[in-house]
Amino acid sequence: MHFEFATATRIIFGEGTAATLPELARSFGARALVVTGASPERAAAMVSALSAETLAVPGEPTVELVRACARRVRDAACDVVLAIGGGSAIDAGKAIAAIATNGGEPLEFLEVVGKGRTITAAPLPFIAVPTTAGTGSEVTRNAVLGSAEHGVKASLRSPLMLPRVALVDPELTYGLPPAVTAYTGLDALTQLIEPYVSARANPLVDALCADGIARVAGALGRAALDGADRAARRDMALASLFGGLALANAGLGVVHGFAAPLGGGWKAPHGALCAALLPHGMAANVAALQARAPQHPALARYTAIACLLTGRSDASAEDGIEWVQSLSAELKIPPLRAWGIAASDLPGVVEKAARASSMKANPLPLTGEELQAVLTAAW
Numbered sequence: 001m002h003f004e005f006a007t008a009t010r011i012i013f014g015e016g017t018a019a020t021l022p023e024l025a026r027s028f029g030a031r032a033l034v035v036t037g038a039s040p041e042r043a044a045a046m047v048s049a050l051s052a053e054t055l056a057v058p059g060e061p062t063v064e065l066v067r068a069c070a071r072r073v074r075d076a077a078c079d080v081v082l083a084i085g086g087g088s089a090i091d092a093g094k095a096i097a098a099i100a101t102n103g104g105e106p107l108e109f110l111e112v113v114g115k116g117r118t119i120t121a122a123p124l125p126f127i128a129v130p131t132t133a134g135t136g137s138e139v140t141r142n143a144v145l146g147s148a149e150h151g152v153k154a155s156l157r158s159p160l161m162l163p164r165v166a167l168v169d170p171e172l173t174y175g176l177p178p179a180v181t182a183y184t185g186l187d188a189l190t191q192l193i194e195p196y197v198s199a200r201a202n203p204l205v206d207a208l209c210a211d212g213i214a215r216v217a218g219a220l221g222r223a224a225l226d227g228a229d230r231a232a233r234r235d236m237a238l239a240s241l242f243g244g245l246a247l248a249n250a251g252l253g254v255v256h257g258f259a260a261p262l263g264g265g266w267k268a269p270h271g272a273l274c275a276a277l278l279p280h281g282m283a284a285n286v287a288a289l290q291a292r293a294p295q296h297p298a299l300a301r302y303t304a305i306a307c308l309l310t311g312r313s314d315a316s317a318e319d320g321i322e323w324v325q326s327l328s329a330e331l332k333i334p335p336l337r338a339w340g341i342a343a344s345d346l347p348g349v350v351e352k353a354a355r356a357s358s359m360k361a362n363p364l365p366l367t368g369e370e371l372q373a374v375l376t377a378a379w
Contacts, residue, residue, distance in 0.1 A: 003202035005249050006159055008128070008139045008166040013241065015234070018169040021082070021129060022049040028125035028164065029079030033072070035093040037085030042131060042175075046084060053078060057085070060153070060263065060270065061092035062146045066106045070099035073124070080125045086184065087135030087144075087270065090128045094163070095143035095156050097123040106145065111157060111357050112260075113150040119158035128163040131172040133223075133236035134184025134271050136191055136244020138166035144260075144270075152264035152352055162248075170230070170237040178224045182331035183271030185220040185236055189324075190274045191243030192216065193305055195250035197285065197298040198361040205250040212242035213308045217323075224331055251361025254353075254374060255281040261352035268339035275333045279324040280377040284370050285363060286317045298363035336379045346375045 012020070025032050025047075032052040036043045040056045047054070053076050055069055073081070073096060081100075083093030099106050101121045108117040128138035137143075142157035176184070195201060196209035219235035226232070255277045262273050282302065289299040299317065306320025307313055341349075350371045353359065366374075 003204070005202070005204050006141065006162060007245055007248065008163040010164065011139065011166045011168070011241070013168045013238070015169060015171050017167055018046055018129060018172055021046045021127070021167060024127060024165055024167065025050055025080055025082055028127070031076065031078050032080045032082050033076070033078040033096065035081065035083040035085070035089050035096065037089045037131065043084040046129070047082070057089050057092045059267070060088045060146055061095065061143070062148065063106045063110070064148070065092060066095045066099055066145060069096045073100040078124070080127070082127045082129065084129040084131060086130065086132040087137040090130060090135070090137040091143040091145070093128065094126055094137070094161050095145060097126040098143070098156065098158065098161050100124055106156065107147065109156045110145065110147065110154045112154045112355060113147055113152055114154065119160050122160055125164045127165045127167060129167045129169070129172070130240070132176060132180065132184040133173050133233070133240040134187040136188065136240050136247065138163060138168060139241060139244040140248040146264050150264070151261070153260045155357060166241070168237055168241055170234045173233050173237060174228055176227060178227070181224045181227065182333065183269050183275050184240070185216065185223065186275035186278060186328065186331070186333065187271035188236065188240040188243045189213065189216045189220070190255050190278050191247045191252065192239065193278070193282065194253040194255060194361070195246035196305065197301045197363045198250045198253060199363055200250045200361050202250060205246045208242040208246050210304070210308060212239040212246070213305060215239040217309045217311070221327065221330065252358040253281065253362040254285065254359060254366060254371070257356040257359035257362065258349065258353045258375065260356045260358065261349050262336070262341065265349070266339050266341055272334065272339070273336070275328060276336050277374065277378045279321050279328060280374045282321045282324065284366060284374045286321065288364060288366055288370060293364055296363060336375070341379065343379065346372065346379060350375060
């Protein structure tokens with residue numbers, strides 16, 4: 001048995017820990033760039049004591065944004081980068097910290113659509129502070145960037161990009177509206193299920209995924225219904241963290257394979273896309289495993305997932321799929337067509353998804369017809 005596990009240098013978790021951010025930042029440098037989401041006022045109290053440049057990222061980060069901001073970091077002589085927000089803000093900060101020290105054109109470093117150039121210089125010290133419970137980007141080694149030129153999202157990736165500190169304070173998620181809680185929460189669940197059945201699964205990731213899936217099963221519905229449910233918010237923050245640790249070390253699968261071209265081509269939240277796709281991606285994998293590889297360990301893992309989600313020891317893999325479909329209906333997850341995706345767009349998305357890096361870790365390759373069926377069912 002051989003596997004590798006890498007993560008942020010330091011993880012700090014707990015209610016109230018965000019108050020330590022100014023002191024942490026000063027331990028890395030004297031002048032910070034603070035990257036926030038669309039509501040920078042949420043970060044104001046945390047950074048008021050810092051000498052900082054502030055940048056708001058209203059949507060998902062792009063190659064163009066990272067290019068401009070890396071130049072801004074160098075011009076302002078910033079020596080530490082902080083990101084306070086959801087996955088978009090954290091991915092933007094991670095990429096800016098890397099490009100600021102490595103120079104060059106960000107597209108050169110991107111997978112799939114770029115040249116995949118290697119990050120060789122250590123990025124600026126980077127601190128990630130998530131305000132949603134979904135992406136787990138605070139403990140991953142990649143940043144997902146949109147390329148308008150290619151109509152797709154792709155990753156800038158390097159072990160050097162792992163944050164110096166991941167500061168996870170569940171209190172920062174208390175104000176999330178129900179829809180954002182639902183989208184990001186189902187993204188977290190996806191990022192626990194896909195690594196658990198991944199072709200690169202390992203025992204350390206397995207333990208994190210099993211614990212995280214059980215937490216989401218008990219907490220996501222409650223967190224969406226009552227945003228101030230402290231125990232539910234804490235469990236979702238932990239589950240999101242565990243999902244980030246898992247995907248960074250075991251990969252993802254079909255759902256995220258589709259999320260890359262869909263997110264690059266349409267203005268839809270990443271979590272909403274994953275939420276719409278998840279039960280159909282699960283169903284396609286289970287059917288393919290039953291038909292072509294009934295002894296594959298991933299099939300037994302889908303049964304284990306069903307037991308964790310339903311709380312029943314006799315649950316079948318199909319019961320797990322039905323549980324996710326039921327939760328999605330309860331949380332009012334919109335289909336893909338709600339984001340302006342037309343039926344005529346689906347074949348092109350299938351073609352791009354087949355080349356996505358996330359698809360490589362799916363438990364077995366899916367045919368073009370199977371991929372088309374997933375997308376059609378989610379549409």
